[in-house]
Amino acid sequence: MIDAMRESLLAYGNTGLVAWVVLKILVIAVPVIIAVAMFVYWERKVIGWMHVRMGPNQIGPFGLLQAFADVFKLLFKEIIQPSSANKFLFVLAPLIALVPSFAAWSLVPFDAGLVLADVNVGLLLLLALTSLGVYGIILAGWSSNSRYAMLGAMRAAAQTISYEIPMGFALVSVMIMTGSLNLTEIVMAQAGSKGFLDWYWLPLLPMFVIYFISGVAETNRAPFDMAEGESEIVAGFHVEYSGSAFAIFFLAEYANMILIAFLATVLFMGGWLSPLQGWITADVAWVDWIWKGGWQWTFIKAFLFSFFYLWFRATFPRYRYDQIMRLGWKVFIPITIVWVVVAACLKYFGLVTIGA
């Protein structure tokens, strides 16, 4: 059906090609936006339960429409520009924050063959795209011409650079194991007959933990949300933003969070592979994805990881700035450097089976 649609659009020449590309982008972008809206609702609900509160419960059944009400409120509010802000960069900054976080979604494989861009250097491209998002934050901080925003931006820049290194090493170990940077091949390398023990989380356990913690730090979320630190610098880099400009920052941050959850799934938890792989062989319609694997597993695992974000936020107090830097440079980087060598040895001596 998809091929037929592609053919019918390409028949119109260049216009059809553009339409096809736009369609592909929308197929990814629209669900991401809706997922972000529902994730915000879920976050407020979960944190509410953890605080023994109700959470949003007024708008729609169970408060389900709360997120959309918030969106409409933000969209209709006035965007106030500080009088001595750099006008051009002030408007550009939210867009720069948004574009890389959406572009990275095109690389995520949801199922075998279900990926928008099956790139050979996928892993590297992901790292590059996620590191571009920090420009939005820095520019927002600088162009607002406010001390609080500036401090938030400086903190965000230092933190993102620091945690990119352990994150990169974690990706290197995955790359060593697989021998490829292609995300689909990375998932297929985790297939096997030992169920969930075949996934990379087991041989690369420290890397897996460090990757996820670095992901939390990279997206500036609690307990590493020094860039926003309400108690010290009001709201950090977006203190001068209001209305839809603020909404775009919000969207980019949450899209990044969900992306990190999906990536942790794909890189370390076997993507769409089933945790029961190889243990059950039966053919039953509708439910055999449970042991054969399918996109459902990707979403279940990613949902679990995104839940960890909320759990962390409700559980841990915010780190002190020097503690964040110490954790990144003095704890994570040495551990990852050692484990890259360990991973190479595991691979070289054939202690880990790669692929089915």
Added chain:
Amino acid sequence: MTFELLCFYFFGTVAVVAALSVISVKNSVVAALCLVLTFFSMACVWLLAQAEFLGVALALVYVGAVMVLFLFVVMMLDVDFAPLREGFVRFLPVGVLVAVVMLVEMLMMIGVRTLQTPPSEDPAMLAGMSNLEWLGYTLFRDFILPFEIAALILTVGLIAAVTLNERKRSHTKLQNPSRQVMVKREDRVRLVKMAAEKKGEAAP
């Protein structure tokens, strides 16, 4: 005109314009951002030339890390750059001369003749590998010694930079986070037992 050629002209124009504005823009932060744009469009040009790894590595290393730190420094510096740029027009001939000499040197190194001959077949394609695999095999098998030497030189440079910058400061207060974490209640709080005061006694 093919789509690729159109993209090449677009990215090439953006790169040239951005590179020119790096040296002509007044605001130093905007100049740094123009440099970012130059790097980014060059990365796109390399992607078009099917050097995927180089293109993405350029975006990752220079745009994603080096320029962020550079912006960091430029934003923190409280320097008025206007006087530094005053001699821009006066020194322009010298700059152009240096640029021309560099161009001539580059042409001598690469050779004018290679510019006229059509490019040879993509070696990665000939070997039947992806660009990335071919680069990896070439770098780590055929050129392992130069690669290692380059890595060693960079490490030495890194250590030298750190040593040059490290100086003893006398009046700094340092925290030891591992000791802070290990602290126990007994180290900080002492519970003192006191006899209860009795009724009727005059308070001191």
